Structures are given as structure tokens and as C-alpha cells.
Amino acid sequence: MILFCKTCGNVLKVEEGSSGLQFACNSCPYIFKIARKISSRTYPKLKELDDVLGGSAxxxxxxxxxxxxxxxxxxxxxxxxxxxxxxxxxxxxxxxxxxxxxxxxxxx
CATH class of the missing domain: 2.20.25.10 (N-terminal domain of TfIIb)
Structure with missing residues (x-):
């Protein structure tokens, strides 16, 4: 999972902070504390395949x-x-x- 900084837009890295894991920005002091497991899935929409043989016709x-x-x-x-x-x-x-x-x- 990739998160971006709310202030500068750079990619946040995961690091261990004083209260556990957190997302931190390399460019600015923005920190996002991880309170629970974060996960999401996005399944790509598969394109329709053309019939190589040209169908029933x-x-x-x-x-x-x-x-x-x-x-x-x-x-x-x-x-x-x-x-x-x-x-x-x-x-x-x-x-x-x-x-x-x-x-x-x-x-x-």
C-alpha cells in the first residue's frame, strides 16, 4: 500500500516511532500514526479477449x-x-x- 504526504505529496515511508509503526514523510515533518491494520485491495478489470477463431461463424x-x-x-x-x-x-x-x-x- 502506498500513501502520500498530505502537505507536500511525497511518498510516505513506514518507520517505527515511539508508539509503534507510523508513516513518515522524508521531505517535511508530516507523520501519520498507524492505529490499526490498514489494507485495501483493488482488482483490475480484465479486458475482453477476442476470439482467435472468429466465433461460431x-x-x-x-x-x-x-x-x-x-x-x-x-x-x-x-x-x-x-x-x-x-x-x-x-x-x-x-x-x-x-x-x-x-x-x-x-x-x-
Missing amino acids: AWENVDSTEERCPKCTHPRAYFMQIQTRSADEPMTTFYKCCNPQCGHNWRE
Whole structure:
């Protein structure tokens, strides 16, 4: 936790005083006595992530191939290739099971 001086605005440091711990300013004589445990938490708001695959609409016009689903062992799967890393790396192949009851997604 960071506190700032009320008079000059500098960061207060924690030091041990005559009556226990206190916040003190290096620039001026301002002192803030610590009477009890001080704590506060601020959780950052996480930004929404974009779907790399383009959402459910991305699977509408894709081809299928003979690739066995690791979940239901269906013999065919839809696939698409996307460049997810740098240009000198190979493309990532994403699969989706053709079985409508399964619909399992995986990648290679």
C-alpha cells in the first residue's frame, strides 16, 4: 500500500516511532500514526479477449477431412488453418468434430 504526504505529496515511508509503526514523510515533518491494520485491495478489470477463431461463424464454410475425433472417435472433422505465431513458424490447424452431438474442438 502506498500513501502520500498530505502537505507536500511525497511518498510516505513506514518507520517505527515511539508508539509503534507510523508513516513518515522524508521531505517535511508530516507523520501519520498507524492505529490499526490498514489494507485495501483493488482488482483490475480484465479486458475482453477476442476470439482467435472468429466465433461460431468461422466454422460455417470450412472443409472437412479424415481426422479422428479424440473425444468420440468420429472419423471426420472440420478444419481450418490460422497463422497464430510469427511468419517463420508453421500455421496452427484447428479441428472441430463433424459429429453434431460431439462438436469437440482441438488443434495441432
